[in-house]
Amino acid sequence: MLNIFARASVSRVTDPIGAWLVRLGLTPNAVTVFGTACAIAGALWLFPAGHLFAGTLVVWGFAMFDLLDGAMARAKGGGTRYGAVLDATCDRLADGALFCGITWYLFDVAHDRTTAVAALVCLVLAQVISYVKARAEATGLDADGGLVERAERLIITLVGTGLTGLGVPPAMKIALWLLAAASVVTVLQRLLAVRRSALEEKTHELG
Template structure:
């Protein structure tokens, strides 16, 4: 949902940076891989160790590479089909690592099995939300939009984790449950969108 409203504003900031990175010889695909590797390492190393604030900062920092690779692709005149697949695949890996790290923290450090359930719901639904869109597009249908997309998942999870790291009570728990409910709703929204798209084709 945020993607619709924020894309143009973000591009005005990232496009000049992306063009500069291309000029010094970096590639969008390399940026994608580095950003994903850093986010995965931060999520699986810092969160399970209980370093919520540090984990939030590291994952957020490397997640910003996802904005730059798109800007770099535009600076080169447009991305490649391989680059699009690589970017989407790396997004799924980073999302999975984030929720795995948070779930690990909740089970092993916080001993909060109830909130860990919410994290697991977020983990599974994040993959399903993206899969519905990919499978729909492969079938020539549309499944765009929804209440919770990748930007919302990152913001809600990392803000909750960061505030918890600063000592704010129930920040992570609240964020994860809100995200779990929103993610399940988004799965339903996208399935409805696919059905509507299919009915329009046959009408």
């Protein structure tokens, strides 16, 4: 949902860094895998141990590697199809680890089963949202957009965990239930977008 102007502003910062990393001999795929591995480790180690603020900083910091690998790909003249698949796969793994770590914390440390349900809903729907888009694109249809894409999911979730870690207990509960509701809306939006795309394609074929 982040608009093209926001992405362009971010690119002005990340593109020079990406070009510098390429000059150092690093590859976009290596940065993708490194950032994902560190984000997963941080999420599954820090959140279940109750270190919510530290976990937030670590996951957010390494999630930013997702911006750098794109900048590096642009510096090399464009990404590869394998790189795109690797990037999407790593995003799913990192998202899954984030919500698993939070769910673990809620069950084992906070003993808040109600909010843990919200975290599980977010975990499942994050994967579904991405799957709808991937499956639609594989069949030549469009499923872009929606209320909460990956950037919004990370922002909402990590604001909740970060504030809770700083002593604002309701923040995580509010963030996760808000995200769960927004994720349901996003799944419906993407399914409707696929349906609209299919109808437009059918109309074009008949015309």
